[in-house]
Amino acid sequence: MEKRILENLNTAILFFNSDLLLTYVNPAAEMLFELSSKKMLQMTAKDIFHCPGEVIDVTLIKSLESGQPFIEREMSLPLPDKRIIKVDCSVTPLNEPNIETNILVELRAIDRQIRISHEEQLISQHHATRALIRGMAHEIKNPLGGIRGAAQLLEEELNSDDLKEYTQVITREADRLKTLLNRMLGPNKLPKQQSINIHQVLERVRMLVKAEMPKNILFHRDYDPSLPDTQADEDLLIQAVLNIVRNAAQAIGQKGNITLKTRIQRQFTLANHKYKLISKIEIINDGPKIPDYILKNIFYPMISGRAEGTGLGLSISQSIINQHDGLIECLSEDNKTTFIILLPLKENHD
Ligand SMILES: Nc1ncnc2c1ncn2[C@@H]1O[C@H](COP(=O)(O)OP(=O)(O)OP(=O)(O)O)[C@@H](O)[C@H]1O
Ligand SMILES: [Mg+2]
Missing domain, CATH: 1.10.287 (Helix Hairpins)
Known part of the structure; x- marks a missing residue:
């Protein structure tokens, strides 16, 4: 029962032993750090929190020594993907007779709102x-x-x-x-609802773009094998992802890398809807940064940085993803452009 509550909490919960080794992590924390519990359970507090000045690390030791809880509000927490988020952090030492002291760390992301x-x-x-x-x-x-x-x-x-x-x-x-x-x-038909596998969609697109572009593009796959099938229109999703991957291939010029990455996100709110599971699909390429004036309006039709482009590809992708109740976003920096598709995972009976 307690375990079920912990597993379904939106707050990230981490349990450390007195050597500051992680002994338990709940799914919300796995999601926050984008690491599986299997990987995290071999880590120390120092490996997990890369905070400047090791704030959490020191706080944990202080808390352990004094037996006193600590609360830090609006703490900046750097994540493995280099994003820095603001969290409210509470550290509580759990002293029980005859049992080694454990430390409970709760992290609540306030950026989420x-x-x-x-x-x-x-x-x-x-x-x-x-x-x-x-x-x-x-x-x-x-x-x-x-x-x-x-x-x-x-x-x-x-x-x-x-x-x-x-x-x-x-x-x-x-x-x-x-x-x-x-x-x-855009597509003038309503999406079909069929059970599809997102990795199959990505693989189809990868093969298509590989065949089209005789250049030296290296594809990398970083798939989450636990991603379940979902109800969606396979042809439309292929079209949506193809437009993005094609752009990535065109952007990297003669030689470069494209990474296709999938992850599950639990208890995620999209457009006021709370979904139990959503899939996060990332298409990352190492081409030049998209100029700000394009990036600002990149999903608008007729916005194109290519002489031969019609500027419709991304607006079509966006409307397909929206039809599936999802969201699409773009982040671009030097040598790294990422398109993120967030797509609710709908089970068969939905
Ligand atoms: N991965 C990327 N790296 C750099 N620039 C990109 C990337 N993806 C898109 N862009 C920029 O965004 C513009 C808009 O893309 P979009 O797919 O909507 O249109 P297009 O590729 O110009 O034309 P179309 O897809 O209709 O043939 C592109 O012209 C390009 O300048
Ligand atoms: Mg395009």
């Missing part, structure tokens, strides 16, 4: 943009059909081939515009 509101803002912004684009594309498509039809009628009335060339330009350009608008409108 800020992050949730940021995600909600992103999602509603994505929805608003999509609605605007769809409305516009739809409104352009109708008169375009009229223009094309009229050009064809006119062509039938013309006797001179020279003049027909002009009407053919109109038809051809109208067709080109229609294809573009259709891409802007």
Whole structure:
């Protein structure tokens, strides 16, 4: 019973023995540090908390020696992925007769609340943009059909081939515009709900991009094998991930690395919905940093840094991920661009 409570807490719980060796870690803590309990259980407090000045380390020793609990509010905690988050940290020594003293460490991320509101803002912004684009594309498509039809009628009335060339330009350009608008409108079918394996999606994309790009791209896979199957539309997800991986391949030039990474996140809130499990898919490449003016609006249609790009790839990916109740984000720094897809894992009976 106690174990079940610990396993389902949102607060990260760590238990250390008197040598400051970790003896228990709950799933919330595994998630926070992005390390499995198996890996963490061989670590000392010092290995886990890379705090400047070893604040937690010292606090633990102080607490152990004095038998007194400590609470540190809004402490900066560097994570293994170099992010620094703010946490409220409590350290409680557990003195029980005849048992070696243990130390209980509780970490509550306070950034999480800020992050949730940021995600909600992103999602509603994505929805608003999509609605605007769809409305516009739809409104352009109708008169375009009229223009094309009229050009064809006119062509039938013309006797001179020279003049027909002009009407053919109109038809051809109208067709080109229609294809573009259709891409802007995005997938026009509702996603199918089939049981799919995310790793299979990533593998398909990896093979496709490998075949397309004869360059020296090294793919690395860092998959979480415990990721369960989910209900989603496989073709649409392939399309969403393909657009991102293609961009990554185009960005790294002649030689570089693309990493496909998956992780499970437990008890995660996305767009006001609390999900038991979500999958975090990361596509990381080591190309140049995306310039800020592109990064700011990267998921908007028509935003492109490539001469031959239409700037639609990512806006399509985004609308597919949104259709699956997920979220997509981009982080870019020198030599490391990461696209993160957060996708709720839906069980069969959902
Ligand atoms: N991994 C990446 N590294 C660097 N820049 C990127 C990366 N992914 C996207 N970009 C930038 O974002 C822009 C928008 O990408 P998006 O896929 O939406 O359009 P595109 O690739 O230009 O055109 P399309 O995909 O429609 O052919 C790209 O043109 C590129 O400048
Ligand atoms: Mg693209």
